[in-house]
Amino acid sequence: INLAFWLASLGLGKTWPVDFIWSCFPPLLCLLIIVREPDTGVCERRIVGCTLVATWGFRLTHNFVSRGGVGHEDWRYSDMRRTFGRHFWWASLFSVFLGQAAFLFSACLSLYGVLCAPEPLTATDAAGAAVCFGAVLLEAASDLQMDAFVAARREHRTDATVIDRGLWMWSRHPNYLGELTWWWGLYLL
Structure with missing residues (x-):
């Protein structure tokens, strides 16, 4: 997902897609876990977990879009763009997109336990x-x-x-x- 968003950022000339990843990755991860781990079936834990993640993702997406995040590059990335110059394209892959991907993935690891444990709440x-x-x-x-x-x-x-x-x-x-x-x-x- 992050590589696709990185490629999009290269085409757009701005890094704003990385901020959008934060609100869409956890809900997409929920869907992926449910599809890849169907044995748990529909249970309270999955319903509660997915509902909470969807609510959180909706709020964050709404906030991002309503405040003009689409098309707007964070000042820190603009500074990095000036610092790295023509090398920003590859520097942004590692420092912006893959770095945040690793952090977000590790933060979302608990979703696997939430959505795959068949025990009652x-x-x-x-x-x-x-x-x-x-x-x-x-x-x-x-x-x-x-x-x-x-x-x-x-x-x-x-x-x-x-x-x-x-x-x-x-x-x-x-x-x-x-x-x-x-x-x-x-x-x-």
Whole structure:
């Protein structure tokens, strides 16, 4: 998948497809596991796991698309492009695409256990599912609050340069806290 996205980035002249991988790889991995491991069948664990991953992926994809991620290159990759010059095409394969692929694949390893274990859900599984669901809610609320703040700045309804209300009053990056919490919840599940 990452190689296809890398080739697409070469054709587009921008690396934004790598950011899209984060929201589509885990749901695709769920489908692959279900197809390759059909013996587990339909069970609570698969339903809960796939529903949570789909919900998480939908939120992340919506956030990426609605904030103009499609077509927009992250400033860090633009800096790398300037630094590597004509060698950026191969440097991006290793430092951007394959590096993130390895990290994302290792983060998703627990999905195999979630989707292939035929045992009924346990209290730990329920706690993991609750943590995952709470993390998605935290991320979604953070997104909405940030979007409202950005709109207020754009419309000159506030002079604040930093959001310090709502969840942002309690955490500098509640969206990142939600993302980190999501992966721990998935591990628990």
